[in-house]
Amino acid sequence: AADKRDPPLIAAARTHPPGVLPSGATAATALETARQLADTGQLAEAVALCEAHLAQHGPSAGAFYLLGLMKDASDDPEAAALYRKALYLEPNHYEALVHIALWLEKNGDASSARPFKRRAERAQPRATTHL
Numbered sequence: 170a171a172d173k174r175d176p177p178l179i180a181a182a183r184t185h186p187p188g189v190l191p192s193g194a195t196a197a198t199a200l201e202t203a204r205q206l207a208d209t210g211q212l213a214e215a216v217a218l219c220e221a222h223l224a225q226h227g228p229s230a231g232a233f234y235l236l237g238l239m240k241d242a243s244d245d246p247e248a249a250a251l252y253r254k255a256l257y258l259e260p261n262h263y264e265a266l267v268h269i270a271l272w273l274e275k276n277g278d279a280s281s282a283r284p285f286k287r288r289a290e291r292a293q294p295r296a297t298t299h300l
Contacts, residue, residue: 196226203235212239230259237265241272248272261292 199222206215216239219232226232237251252269255262266289273282 196222196229199226200229200231200235203232207235207239212242215239228254228258230255230262230265233258234262234265234268237268241268246276249276261288263289263292263294266292 199218203215203218203222206212206218216236219236219239222232223229233251233255237248237255240251241248249269249272252265252272255265256269259265266285270282270285270289273279273285
């Protein structure tokens, strides 16, 4: 059931047919909405929105990364493949680099995790200081 306080795209994502983005959903808003759904534990809706995004907009590092996070949260081994897809599309995707390294370590493959950690260190966004 839709909560009256939900932004319109989240409410639409809950009731929209799987595989199709709700009207008014751009690529960026679809992924942000999927992230919000995932953050609130609505993983099925978030997965459906990411899959619809991929079906309508083609491969996307952001969508693959987000799907990887959701699979990772449920200890699904497909998470690593999704992180790798994100990295294929965007080799310096910092979050995907960090999460695949963590996933590999968690699953006992520290030697494979090391190159991803080094890449993450190089790709890490630098904080800017304002004086």
